[in-house]
Amino acid sequence: xxxxxxxxxxxxxxxxxxxxxxxxxxxxxxxxxxxxxxxxxxxxxxxxxxxxxxxxxxxxxxxxxxxxxxxxxxxxxxxxxxxxxxxxxxxxxxxxxxxxxxxxxxxxxxxxxxxxxxxxxxxxxxxxxxxxxxxxxxxxxxxxxxxxxxxxxxxxxxxxxxxxxxxxxxxx
Amino acid sequence: xxxxxxxxxxxxxxxxxxxxxxxxxxxxxxxxxxxxxxxxxxxxxxxxxxxxxxxxxxxxxxxxxxxxxxxxxxxxxxxxxxxxxxxxxxxxxxxxxxxxxxxxxxxxxxxxxxxxxxxxxxxxxxxxxxxxxxxxxxxxxxxxxxxxxxxxxxxxxxxxxxxxxxxxxxxxxxxxxxxxxxxxxxxxxxxxxxxxxxxxxxxxxxxxxxxxxxxxxxxxxxxxxxxxxxxxxxxxxxxxxxxxxxxxxxxxxxxxxxxxxxxxxxxxxxxxxxxxxxxxxxxxxxxxxxxxxxxxxxxxxxxxxxxxxxxxxxxxxxxxxxxxxxxxxxxxxxx
Numbered sequence: 001x002x003x004x005x006x007x008x009x010x011x012x013x014x015x016x017x018x019x020x021x022x023x024x025x026x027x028x029x030x031x032x033x034x035x036x037x038x039x040x041x042x043x044x045x046x047x048x049x050x051x052x053x054x055x056x057x058x059x060x061x062x063x064x065x066x067x068x069x070x071x072x073x074x075x076x077x078x079x080x081x082x083x084x085x086x087x088x089x090x091x092x093x094x095x096x097x098x099x100x101x102x103x104x105x106x107x108x109x110x111x112x113x114x115x116x117x118x119x120x121x122x123x124x125x126x127x128x129x130x131x132x133x134x135x136x137x138x139x140x141x142x143x144x145x146x147x148x149x150x151x152x153x154x155x156x157x158x159x160x161x162x163x164x165x166x167x168x169x170x171x172x
Numbered sequence: 173x174x175x176x177x178x179x180x181x182x183x184x185x186x187x188x189x190x191x192x193x194x195x196x197x198x199x200x201x202x203x204x205x206x207x208x209x210x211x212x213x214x215x216x217x218x219x220x221x222x223x224x225x226x227x228x229x230x231x232x233x234x235x236x237x238x239x240x241x242x243x244x245x246x247x248x249x250x251x252x253x254x255x256x257x258x259x260x261x262x263x264x265x266x267x268x269x270x271x272x273x274x275x276x277x278x279x280x281x282x283x284x285x286x287x288x289x290x291x292x293x294x295x296x297x298x299x300x301x302x303x304x305x306x307x308x309x310x311x312x313x314x315x316x317x318x319x320x321x322x323x324x325x326x327x328x329x330x331x332x333x334x335x336x337x338x339x340x341x342x343x344x345x346x347x348x349x350x351x352x353x354x355x356x357x358x359x360x361x362x363x364x365x366x367x368x369x370x371x372x373x374x375x376x377x378x379x380x381x382x383x384x385x386x387x388x389x390x391x392x393x394x395x396x397x398x399x400x401x402x403x404x405x406x407x408x409x410x411x412x413x414x415x416x417x418x419x420x421x422x423x424x425x426x427x428x429x430x431x432x433x434x435x436x437x438x439x440x441x442x443x444x445x446x447x448x449x450x451x452x453x454x455x456x457x458x459x460x461x462x463x464x465x466x467x468x469x470x471x472x473x474x475x476x477x478x479x480x481x482x483x484x485x486x487x488x489x490x491x492x493x494x495x496x497x498x499x500x501x502x503x504x505x506x507x
Contacts, residue, residue, distance in 0.1 A: 008457055031378070034229025042381025042393075043225075045400055046360075050378065053353070066496055067455060072288075073281070073438065074339030075496040077350050087349060088404040095401050133231070133248050133255055157455055158440065164244040164289070 005062075008155055012067040015148035015160050017058045017123050020069050022132045022141050023162065025054050029116060030133065036105045041097075044105075048097040048112060052090045053078045055119040059086060068158055090115070177371060178299050183222050187301045190221045190232065196252045201232065202303045204249050204256055209240035213263055214309035216300035223299065223374050225382045231255035235296055237309060239263050261293070263309075269294050270315045274324060278475060279501035280436055291328055292375035294321055299374060325373040329365035330424075333358045334431050335502045337420050338481060339493075340413065346494050348409035352402065355416035359399050362423050363392050395419065430505045431481035435489065435498040443468050452497055460495040462488045475501070 004010045028051045035043045056078045057065055063081030070076050079087050093112055100108045120129065130140025145160045152160055159166075191197060198217075205215055219233030220226050231248075234256060242260040249256045269290045275283060298316040340355035363380060372383040384392040399416060403409040437443075440455040443466070450466045453459035466488045467476035476498065477489045484490060492498050 008455075012457075028378075030229055034227040037229065038227030040225070040227060040382060042385070042396070043378055046378040046380065049402065064458065067457065068438075068440070072285070073496070074336055074354055074500050075343070075493050075498060077347065077496055078353070079347075079349055080496075084405065091402045091404045095404070098401055132246060133257070135248065135250055137248065138246050162244075165246075166243060 008157070009062045009067075011148065011151055011155065012065075012157070013058070013061040013122065014124055015144070015152060016067050016069065017061055018125070018129055018144055019141075019160055019162075020054050020058060021120060021123070021129050022137070022144075025051055025116060026129070026131055027133060028054075029113070032109065032112070036100075036109060039102060041100055041105070044100065045094070045097045049094045051112065051116065052094050055116060056082060056087065056090045058119050059122065178222075180301075182224075183299065183301050186222050186224055186226075187217050190226060190230075194252065194254050198303050200252060201234070201256060204251055205234065205236055205258060206247065206260075209238040209242055209260060211238075211306070212304065213237045213239060213307055214305045214312065215303045216297060216313070217303055218296040218300040219257075220374075220376065220379065222301065223376075223379070223382075224386070225376075225379050231257045233296070234258040234303075235293070235300065236260045237263050237266050237312075266293075266297075266312065270312075274327065276503060278434065278473070279503050280473075281438070281499040281501075284499075284501060288328070291325060295325060295373045295375050322368060322371070322373055325375075326365050326368040329361045329368055331431075331502050331504070333361035333365065333420070333424060334481060335500060336361060337424070338433055338502070339500060340416065342484065342490060342493055344410075344413050348406045348413060349403065352409040352412045352416070355413055355420065356399055356402070358420055359395065359416060359423070362420070362425075363396060365425070366392060395423065428507045430507055432503050432505055433479055433481055433483075434475035434501040434503060435477040435485065435493060436475050436501065437469055437472075438497060438499050441469070441497050452492060452495070454497055458495070460491060460497065462491055466492065 028047050032044055032047045032051070035047065053071070054069070057069060060078070060080045060082050061067065065080045066076060093115055096108055096111070131137045132141060149160055152158070191201070201217070202215055205212055214237040216235050217232060218235055221230055221232055231254065236258055238260055241262050244259060247258050249258065272287070272290060275287050294316050297313060298321060300313065302310045302313060336354045336358035340351045340358060343351035343354060360377060360380060363384065364377065367380070367383045367387060367389070370387050372387060374383070381393065381396060384396065399419065403412040438454065442453050442456070444451040444453070446461070449461060449463045451459055451461050452466065465486065477485050479485060481502070485493070493500065
C-alpha cells in the first residue's frame, strides 16, 4: 500500500496511461521489431521516437503532464514536469537507434523494451496489459475502460475511449 | 528523383505475394469479414503491405464498407495465422469524403481531426485492391484516384509544416526541447508534402524514410538524417532550433498567400475571474494565472486570437499557448 499524493493524477496515470500503452505503444513496439527484421532502420528511428515520447508523457502524468494525449495539438508537452535527466534518458534511447545495424539492433531493442516495460510497471497493473492486436485484446481493454470510466466521469475528466470507437452521437 | 506510380498490377502483385507467403487466398481473407453489419458493399485490401513497406510482422489492413452506422473499434482477426485488421465504414460517410472541400476559414480542432482522418482513409482506399464488391461499389475506387486527392494531401502537409513551425517558434524561449520536437515535425511535414507531390500520399508518417528511398530522393533523406538526432538538453535544443529554423526558411513552400494562425481554447479549459486577472485551468488540474486582458470564452465557434503567421500574439495569449490551453490552427487567405 502506498500514499497517493494526487488522486486525480493517480487515476489519470492508471487510465489514460494504460490507454496509450494499449492503443499506441504496444503496436509501435511490434512495428519496430518487424522493421528491424527487414532492416528498415530509418523507420525504426521514427517509431522509436514515437514510443519514447509516449513513455515520457506517461511518466509525466503524476507530475505536470496534460491528461489528454494529443500529439497533434502543437502545444501538447511530452516533457511537462520531468527532470532533465529523465528527458535525456528517454531521448538518448531514440538517438542510439540512429546508429543501429544488423548486428547491434537486437541489443538496442532490448534496451528500448526494458524502458517500455519499466514505464508500464509505473501504471500499477498486476498483470501485463492486454494486447490490442491479440484476439482478446479489445475486450481486455474494454474491461479496463469499464473499471475507470465511472471514476473519470465523477471527476469531470474526458472519456477514456477514443471518440472514433464510440457510436456516433456519443458524448465527445 | 523519380515519381512513383502505384498501378493496379503492382498492388495486386504485392497482395498476392503477401498471401502466398502466408499460404492463404483472397477468398479466405474475405470470408473473415464479419457480416454483423450486413453483407459488405465493398471489401478492399490496403495499408503498408500494398505500399511495398511490409515486413514479416506486418498485418493486412482491410477496409470494409457497409450499409450501417459503425464505429472504428478495432476488430483484429488471427484466424489465418496472421493479423487481419478490418476497419468498417458506413457507406454514407465514404461517399461524403469524396466531395469534402478543403479546410478554409475558421478551423476548430474537431474539424481539423475529422479532415485529417478522412484524408488518411481516402488515401487508403486509393491505394487498394478490391476483394469483393456489390452494387457497383468497386467504381468508387476511381473517385479516390482522381488527381485532386494528391493536391489535397500535398497541401495538407504543407500547412501542417507551417502549423508545427509556428509552434516551434512560439515555444522556443520557454520550452526549447518541445520547440525542437515541433520544428523537427515541421521538417518531416515538409518532406511528406514533397513526397506527396511525387505520388507518395500514403498517410503513415513513420514510413517517411521508406517513401523517400522509393522516390530516390537523396536530398530529402539528407535533410531527414541531418535533423533526426534529438537534442537532449536545453542548450543543445537552442542550437538545434537555430539549424531547424534555417532549414525551414530554405525548404518551405510559401506561395503568394496569407497564412493565418488561429488559437482556440481546448476542451476542459475554464476561465475564472479574479480581482486583478483570471485563472485559466484545464480539467481543474493544471492552471495559469494571467492578466485581465486574457481572452474569455465568448463563443466556442470563434477563435480567441487570430494573426498572421509571422507575428506573435500578445503576452497573455502567448502564455495560454505555451501552457497548453489552446489549439493552434492554420488557414490561408488570398494575399
